[in-house]
Structures are given as structure tokens and as C-alpha cells.
Amino acid sequence: MIGEDEAENMVIEWVDTENLRKHMYAVSAIMGEVAKEFDGDSELWRRVGLLHDIDYEETKDNPMEHAMRSAEILEDKMPKKGLKAIRAHNHQHLDVSPENDLDNALIAADAVSGLIVATALVMPNSKLKEVRVESVLKKFDDSSFAKNIDRDRILYCQKIGLEKKEFIEISVKALQKIDQKLGL
Template identity: 45%
Template sequence: MDRQEALDLVKEHVKTRNLIKHMLATEAVMKALAERLGEDQDKWALAGLLHDIDYDETAHDPNRHSLVGGEMLEKLGLPDDVVHAVKAHNEAHGLPRETRLDKALYAVDPLTGLLVAAALIHPSKKLSAIDVGFVMNRFKESSFARGANRDQMKSCSELGLSLEEFIEIGLRAMQGIAGELGL
């Protein structure tokens, strides 16, 4: 599946605009991480773009989220490692995160939310106005962006990355698509 086919699938299954932005942000960060780690950028980007493909359908049943999407992607012939990463990014299933792709998607998912929240509290409301230090300060505030699981983001250490480096990669990737994100 190429990117355009994946975008068409997103448009077909996801109607929530902010969710689409989250999926685009996750795609960008996953691609940047793959580049940094010497992995397949297209595959990692695809996993990021499609990881929440079932969210509108499963929003009221978190125990189904990512399993429905994984099954959908499996039927469409996506690689097994992409399907597994999509399924494993939801902790509710207790699936082991074995590959770097699994671990990256799990860590990136909440990072995009933290970065959006950090941009939105800045007076300019722009990703270009924030830096790693600003984000790290927000990260340390437990009351800020409570839905962004800090431990999940800290699991970037399993990829051999410090939290600061991980945030920098994510921030730069999202700054690169700030226009699409409206930030």
C-alpha cells in the first residue's frame, strides 16, 4: 500500500479532523525516527499514519481499539510487522512490543499529543515557536496534557534514545508538517 492509498483509507474511515491530524503527526514522527534509526521510512510512516484507523469505530470500546484496525490492515495485505505494531500500540491488549517498530509506535503515540498541547499553550500557538526545553518543562508538569502518558514516551529508551533526543526528533518532524496540522 502506498501513501495515497493509505490516505484514502484514512479519509474513508476517519471523520474526526483532530484524529486525522494526530495520525498525520504520528506518520511524520515515525518516518523521522526510522530515518534516525536506519529503518524502513515508508513502512514506519505507514504504521504511524494507519495506527488509529479504527478509532472512530471503536472509541466507545477501548478493548477493541487497534484490534479492529489491525484486522482491517491484515485483510488489506499490509506487512505482518505493521499489523502487529498497530495492534500492540494499545496497552489494553497486553501484546508484547518486540520489534523496534512496535516500540517506536507505542512511544510516539502520546508524544504527538504532548507536542500539540505544548504548541497550543504558547502565545503564538505555533510549533515553530517551541523548542525541546519548552516541551521538557511541560513534560515535567504532571497536570499538563494528562492524557499524554509520560511512561509510554519514556519507553523511547528501548530504542536507544534519550527523552530529549526523542522529543527533538518528534518536534522537528511535526514542525515540518505544521501547515497540515494547523500549527
């Protein structure tokens, strides 16, 4: 499986947009923390989170190719279950259903990362350290806040046995650990 340094280099090589890179770092951090909850392969889960959108700049105008292209790029660098999870995170456009904890965790982490970052940006100092689980839960329920974030995708956490509050707590802590890397 692809090592951490090679994965980081791929992000730099394939992704020009700084905010997209930060999103990928955020999803990776969340996936690593969630893996610990399930005694999962945290290396695999982190790499899946980090590389899930490696193709986004190339495929953003063609959602039917997004994630399929990522899996092609990563085919010899990641186990089949990792490639499937990456494809499944775009299941609404592809004929790949999420079926296991890795698949469902990626869908939930992908969405919750945006909600937490959006919440941080409206804090007095725009810092992740200021974000509280209760604040994110309130923002979750406010459909006018960060409208582009699909709350139903966040609820995929329930498919892996985590309640919304517990998942958000794990996710907030994960992002607070890498606040410097995210610039928040």
C-alpha cells in the first residue's frame, strides 16, 4: 500500500487548489480517528481519506467520472477495499453501493469535514480550537447554514454504529489536532 510520504506527494502533484488539499487532509484525519474506534487499519483509512478526491480537479465537470478516475490513478497503490470505498463515496453518480464501515465512514467524513470547517469560519477568531460539538450540532440542524453540505451523508456514521453527536465529537477532535495544517 502507498506510504504516507508518497500519498502526500500525490496530493501535491495532482491537486492545485489549496482548499481542496486541506479538505483531503481533514478527511484523512477524521478517517484515522474513526478507524481507531473500530480497530480498523488506520493507515488504510487515512490514505483512503487523503486520496479520495485525487481526481477532483480533473473530473469536477463530469461527476460520472469522479472517484472512478481516482480509483484508476490509485489502482496499484491501494488494496481493492480502499479503491471500492473511494468509488462508493460518489455512489449517487456511480453504480457502486457503500457496503461496509470503510465505505460508509468515508461518505460521512467527507461531508462532516465541510460542516466543521464552515463552523470554525464563523467562530469569533475563525479557529478550530473554538469549535464545540454543540455548535456543530446546531449548525447541522440549521439548513440555511452551509447549504451545500448534505446532512444525510453525515448520517452515514449511523451505518457504522456511531451516533451523530459521537461522530461529530471524534471528527472535531481530529481536525483540532491538525488545525495548523488546515490554517484554522
